Amino acid sequence: QVQVVESGGGLVQAGGSLRLSCATSGLSFEWYGMGWFRQAPGKEREFVAGINWSSVPGYAESVKGRFTASRDNAKKTVYLQMNNLKPEDTAVYYCAASVNTQYSTDGTSYSHWGQGTQVTVST
Numbered sequence: 001q002v003q004v005v006e007s008g009g010g011l012v013q014a015g016g017s018l019r020l021s022c023a024t025s026g027l028s029f030e031w032y033g034m035g036w037f038r039q040a041p042g043k044e045r046e047f048v049a050g051i052n053w054s055s056v057p058g059y060a061e062s063v064k065g066r067f068t069a070s071r072d073n074a075k076k077t078v079y080l081q082m083n084n085l086k087p088e089d090t091a092v093y094y095c096a097a098s099v100n101t102q103y104s105t106d107g108t109s110y111s112h113w114g115q116g117t118q119v120t121v122s123t
Contacts, residue, residue, distance in 0.1 A: 002026040002112045004079075006095045009117030012085055016121070020080040022095030022114060029076035033098035035110055036069060036080045038091035038119075048093070049080060050103025058103060085121045092116040 008020040022034065035050040049069040057069040062090045068081040078095060096110035104110070 002097065003096055003099055004112050005112040006058075006114040006117040009093060010023040010120045011120045011122065013122050014087055016085050017081070017083045018085065018119060020082065020093055020095070020117060022078045022080075022093070023079075024076045024097060024112075027097060027112070028077075029097075031101060032039060033101055033109075034069075034071060034078040035096045035098060035103045036078075036094065037094045037107060038089075039094070039116075040088075043091075045094070045107055047105040047107070048082045048096075051078060052103055053101035058105075060105075061076065082119070086090035086121075087123055089119060090121050091119060092103040093119050 003025045005023050008017050009090040033052045036048040037045050039045040049059045066084045069076045094116045096112045097112040101110045
């Protein structure tokens with residue numbers, strides 16, 4: 001049984017930093033791309049960042065230069081380092097395992113999702 005569990009969310013002031021973690025079990029983690037998405041109240045879920053099986057990352061324009069995705073295959077965990085956070089980054093952040101070695105900006109290309117972790121950025 002595949003499990004995806006996010007952690008690390010919280011309340012932070014604008015300009016601050018958080019690091020999200022996404023621990024997985026039940027899949028051959030090293031062979032899968034991973035993605036980070038977020039959903040703010042009243043908005044659709046959107047792609048934030050992804051990292052493919054060989055640790056090549058990609059980012060949404062809105063977070064480029066501020067967020068960094070990384071992975072530790074030994075720990076079967078993917079991370080999202082978020083710096084210079086803005087109030088508009090407030091959302092529930094979800095981690096997901098791709099159906100193949102690549103990440104995608106399309107959420108339908110992911111087979112397993114975590115429960116989400118709340119990130120709130122105050123002014």
